[in-house]
Amino acid sequence: MPRKLISFDWAMKKLLRSKANFDILAGFLSELLKEDIQIIEILESESNKQHSQDKFNRVDLKVKNQHDEIIIIEVQHEREFDYLQRILFGTSKVITEHLDENEPYSNVVKVISVNILYFDLGQGKDYVYHGKTTFLGLHHQDTLELSQNQQKLYKKSKINEIFPEYYLIKVNNFNDTARDNLDEWIYFLKHEEIKEDFRAKGLKKAKRELDILKLPETERMAYSRYQDDMHYQASMVESSYTVGVHKGIEKGIKQGIQQGIKQGVQEGIKQRNMEIAINLLTAGQLDAKAISEITGLSLHEITKLAT
Numbered sequence: 001m002p003r004k005l006i007s008f009d010w011a012m013k014k015l016l017r018s019k020a021n022f023d024i025l026a027g028f029l030s031e032l033l034k035e036d037i038q039i040i041e042i043l044e045s046e047s048n049k050q051h052s053q054d055k056f057n058r059v060d061l062k063v064k065n066q067h068d069e070i071i072i073i074e075v076q077h078e079r080e081f082d083y084l085q086r087i088l089f090g091t092s093k094v095i096t097e098h099l100d101e102n103e104p105y106s107n108v109v110k111v112i113s114v115n116i117l118y119f120d121l122g123q124g125k126d127y128v129y130h131g132k133t134t135f136l137g138l139h140h141q142d143t144l145e146l147s148q149n150q151q152k153l154y155k156k157s158k159i160n161e162i163f164p165e166y167y168l169i170k171v172n173n174f175n176d177t178a179r180d181n182l183d184e185w186i187y188f189l190k191h192e193e194i195k196e197d198f199r200a201k202g203l204k205k206a207k208r209e210l211d212i213l214k215l216p217e218t219e220r221m222a223y224s225r226y227q228d229d230m231h232y233q234a235s236m237v238e239s240s241y242t243v244g245v246h247k248g249i250e251k252g253i254k255q256g257i258q259q260g261i262k263q264g265v266q267e268g269i270k271q272r273n274m275e276i277a278i279n280l281l282t283a284g285q286l287d288a289k290a291i292s293e294i295t296g297l298s299l300h301e302i303t304k305l306a307t
Contacts (some may be wrong), residue, residue: 005192005210008116009075010223012061017042021209025063027202029071031182032114032128032167038066062094069110070094079119087113091164105151111164116189118171127173127186134164273297274305281306 006015016025022039029037043062061073071231072090077084091111098109135144136275156162171190178184182199188194194207273295280291281302288302297305 004212005188005194005207006212006215007192008189008221011206011210012073012075015209016061021205022201024209025061025073027200027206028185029114030201031185032169033112040064041067043070057168067110069112070098071112071114073114073116075116075118077118083115083117083121087115087166091166095164103109108162109192110161113164113166114169115167116171120172121168121170125173127170127175128182129166129168129170131166131168132160135161181307185281270297274301277302277305 011024015021026037026039029039032257036241041064043064062074065071067179070092074087074090079088091113094111095108096280099105099107099116116279136142138145145157146154151157154162169186171186174186174190176190178187178195178198184194184198184203187198188203188206189254194203212223215257216296274297277291277295279293280286286294288299291297292299292302
């Protein structure tokens with residue numbers, strides 16, 4: 001039976017920040033981005049915290065690769081409905097952090113946002129989504145490309161290489177069948193274990209370095225507390241969500257009943273006024289305008305009743 005390993009978010013906080021373990025993180029990114037990634041350095045920022053309580057249970061790791069691209073890695077456990085807007089803000093913030101006032105826009109850094117999600121975001125059957133920017137012609141349906149001069153200036157071949165890219169890994173959607181190397185990593189992200197026959201880049205060392213039993217006693221205790229904290233926070237979020245849903249349903253039912261009563265009363269009044277109008281029309285003593293003023297019905301409604 002595969003041995004239980006340290007969760008990826010804990011590893012990012014404690015182990016993967018060490019240059020000696022860069023090849024574990026590089027292996028994961030290489031399988032995801034489908035190219036050999038080398039991590040040059042870990043970058044610090046306001047959101048790149050060490051302590052588990054600094055950002056609730058969200059984890060950021062910001063690294064630079066051999067192409068001078070910035071890769072943000074986040075692990076998100078709690079449900080967050082505006083998560084897409086938040087990762088957009090996150091990439092925008094990184095861009096502004098890495099462009100000085102006197103630099104031209106051609107120096108804008110390429111940002112890749114990798115998001116490991118343990119909650120259901122949006123609607124979709126897949127478990128890995130990739131988003132990038134393209135420009136399509138409205139009339140000719142062609143894709144806008146960089147000119148040769150722009151390619152030389154930006155050192156990019158395609159427009160989408162300039163703009164941020166996003167990877168969303170919906171861990172809970174994975175069906176536990178590893179069809180390729182990336183799936184082997186996602187299996188680890190979901191179950192915190194690595195099967196003997198897995199061969200994805202970085203996993204062999206991950207299995208060796210992320211073994212819970214090899215942690216010093218103090219680290220094992222800290223990891224245990226961290227897991228307990230994660231379970232507690234997940235329960236709190238789920239409880240808050242459930243309570244919110246029930247309150248919303250109760251409020252909706254109450255408002256629906258009140259609205260139904262109000263609508264029923266209004267329809268009853270209108271029906272009674274129509275009966276009065278019909279009686280007055282039958283008596284023939286008042287014209288349509290006078291009947292409209294008495295009953296509150298429109299002249300058009302009075303005319304229809306008269307016919």
